[in-house]
Amino acid sequence: MKIVVCVSHVPDTATRIKVGSDGKTIDSAGVTYIINPYDEYAVEEALKTKERLGSGEVVVVTLGSENSKETLRKALAMGADSGVLIRDDNQRDSLGIAKALAEEIKASGSQLVFMGKQSVDYDNSIVGQLTAELLDYNCVTVCVKLDINGDKIIAEREIEGGREIVETSLPAVITCQKGLNEPRYASLKGIMAAKKKTIEEKSAAVYTPKTEVVGMHLPAGKQPGRIVGSDVSAVPELVRLLKEEAKVI
Amino acid sequence: MANKVLAVLEQREGIIKRSSFEAASTAVKLAKDLNTSAKAVVVGDAISNLNEVAKYGIQKVIHLKNSELLNYSSSGYTEAVTNLAVEGNFDILILSNTALGKDLAPRLSVKLDAACVVDCVKLNLSGNDIILTRPAYAGKALIDVKLLSNKKVITIRPNVFKALIAENSTPAEILVKELSSVNLKSKVTSFRKSEGKLDVAEADIIVSGGRGMKGPENFHLIEELAEALGAAVGASRAVVDAGWRTHNEQVGQTGKTVSPTLYVACGISGAIQHLAGMSSSKYIVAVNKDKDAPIFNVADYGITGDLFEIIPALTKEIKKVKQS
Numbered sequence: 001m002k003i004v005v006c007v008s009h010v011p012d013t014a015t016r017i018k019v020g021s022d023g024k025t026i027d028s029a030g031v032t033y034i035i036n037p038y039d040e041y042a043v044e045e046a047l048k049t050k051e052r053l054g055s056g057e058v059v060v061v062t063l064g065s066e067n068s069k070e071t072l073r074k075a076l077a078m079g080a081d082s083g084v085l086i087r088d089d090n091q092r093d094s095l096g097i098a099k100a101l102a103e104e105i106k107a108s109g110s111q112l113v114f115m116g117k118q119s120v121d122y123d124n125s126i127v128g129q130l131t132a133e134l135l136d137y138n139c140v141t142v143c144v145k146l147d148i149n150g151d152k153i154i155a156e157r158e159i160e161g162g163r164e165i166v167e168t169s170l171p172a173v174i175t176c177q178k179g180l181n182e183p184r185y186a187s188l189k190g191i192m193a194a195k196k197k198t199i200e201e202k203s204a205a206v207y208t209p210k211t212e213v214v215g216m217h218l219p220a221g222k223q224p225g226r227i228v229g230s231d232v233s234a235v236p237e238l239v240r241l242l243k244e245e246a247k248v249i
Numbered sequence: 250m251a252n253k254v255l256a257v258l259e260q261r262e263g264i265i266k267r268s269s270f271e272a273a274s275t276a277v278k279l280a281k282d283l284n285t286s287a288k289a290v291v292v293g294d295a296i297s298n299l300n301e302v303a304k305y306g307i308q309k310v311i312h313l314k315n316s317e318l319l320n321y322s323s324s325g326y327t328e329a330v331t332n333l334a335v336e337g338n339f340d341i342l343i344l345s346n347t348a349l350g351k352d353l354a355p356r357l358s359v360k361l362d363a364a365c366v367v368d369c370v371k372l373n374l375s376g377n378d379i380i381l382t383r384p385a386y387a388g389k390a391l392i393d394v395k396l397l398s399n400k401k402v403i404t405i406r407p408n409v410f411k412a413l414i415a416e417n418s419t420p421a422e423i424l425v426k427e428l429s430s431v432n433l434k435s436k437v438t439s440f441r442k443s444e445g446k447l448d449v450a451e452a453d454i455i456v457s458g459g460r461g462m463k464g465p466e467n468f469h470l471i472e473e474l475a476e477a478l479g480a481a482v483g484a485s486r487a488v489v490d491a492g493w494r495t496h497n498e499q500v501g502q503t504g505k506t507v508s509p510t511l512y513v514a515c516g517i518s519g520a521i522q523h524l525a526g527m528s529s530s531k532y533i534v535a536v537n538k539d540k541d542a543p544i545f546n547v548a549d550y551g552i553t554g555d556l557f558e559i560i561p562a563l564t565k566e567i568k569k570v571k572q573s
Contacts, residue, residue, distance in 0.1 A: 126355035133359035159348035168435035210364035215393040225549035
């Protein structure tokens with residue numbers, strides 16, 4: 001079975017965001033880029049599935065520029081077999097990303113696709129569902145437990161206050177949430193091997209966007225409040241403030 | 250009439266959720282601004298509070314009914330709502346950005362060839378253009394998004410838009426449409442409630458613990474304070490990664506972004522990822538030994554000191570105040 005994992009190359013979560021000179025995107029100067037944290041669960045689940053089946057191939061796919069190859073290499077170092085970079089130096093909206101991914105998945109013939117439940121840059125959490133609908137595949141989002149048996153899928157997804165148990169079948173797109181598995185570290189051997197694995201470059205069909213980011217700004221920062229005290233004697237005053245000033249209790 | 254607006258409501262166990270009334274109210278306001286009308290749809294089996302939707306100014310509620318759709322089915326809901334939106338010529342669909350709304354909205358957008366923007370915190374009209382503001386980078390930035398398509402599917406962040414009671418509301422017309430067949434390619438078969446009493450994503454008050462708690466055995470202090478406040482228990486990434494608490498309690502980037510009325514951070518220094526996920530809380534209280542901890546930069550009220558003395562005292566004091 002060919003398993004496709006879609007990954008994205010995103011700013012490290014420790015990044016302090018500054019708005020770029022275009023007023024629409026971040027200033028990427030000095031920003032470290034990493035594999036999207038949720039995509040690590042996707043790579044791990046794909047590798048586990050392949051290991052369980054005893055055969056198959058894990059292809060990791062991303063959409064982006066030359067720099068995105070670093071993220072592909074990271075997934076290859078974890079154990080994926082090969083990579084595909086869909087070359088597009090322009091920022092696409094979610095549907096544009098999904099269309100490019102769907103095109104590639106269709107061409108690959110893969111029936112099982114993993115990706116992170118969201119990218120930590122734009123936080124949309126919709127690319128999985130869009131891709132699945134474009135392909136007419138089933139889709140389980142925010143997956144924290146997965147059982148695939150033949151064509152049958154029983155998955156658990158995180159929702160408010162608990163977990164939903166979902167039954168569906170292949171072909172499917174699964175979007176992965178923290179808790180699904182424990183992503184493996186790339187070994188030194190894995191990192192060396194990744195250098196020899198192929199990354200195929202492709203281009204995507206031209207896309208006319210349906211949304212446009214027209215501005216980016218930083219939220220109004222919260223002003224530091226007051227230190228009520230430095231020991232247990234400050235507690236009654238804190239509770240009084242919460243009750244009388246903030247009126248929250 | 251162009252630009253007809255449809256609020257897609259969510260029911261659980263036959264009760265329409267509070268966050269859906271925010272979607273209904275937002276749809277009514279948008280329709281008014283666009284000089285058109287808003288209706289609402291809800292998918293499910295028996296629903297007990299259909300009439301309540303009228304309070305928010307919706308005059309017609311369409312109930313797509315089938316006993317197989319008591320629980321969520323992504324395929325069943327997508328098909329049913331798509332068919333209704335096409336038949337009724339709805340151009341703008343509004344959902345609450347809940348687990349269900351987030352799952353369903355993009356699917357509908359593909360079927361309807363619509364633009365999809367999720368998790369909006371602000372909706373502005375500029376002429377006939379809709380400009381939506383939504384957080385990105387876990388709330389470290391806000392982006393304004395223009396929709397370039399006539400058809401639009403929008404989700405709004407819960408607890409941000411108000412569910413406004415409409416003046417002179419009249420009882421809604423309720424149209425029950427029995428669905429003869431449903432697409433059950435994907436289907437929720439059951440729901441398992443998590444152990445915690447309240448979910449951080451939905452709680453009005455959250456008490457969170459961080460590495461300053463020194464170990465999982467001390468989290469009973471957080472739980473007791475949460476109980477006294479009627480709050481949910483949250484956790485920082487450090488303590489989730491250390492295995493002290495489960496991931497569904499994690500607040501911050503790679504956890505949940507929350508904006509409760511009151512957020513109490515205990516022994517949390519305030520890493521940028523954590524601050525991103527909680528600094529839009531209305532009031533923030535921080536208890537931390539380190540007076541230079543970044544959490545104090547966003548806290549409205551802080552106590553610098555030993556949390557093992559302060560938290561139990563706080564629990565006791567709150568109980569006392571609540572009883573009086």
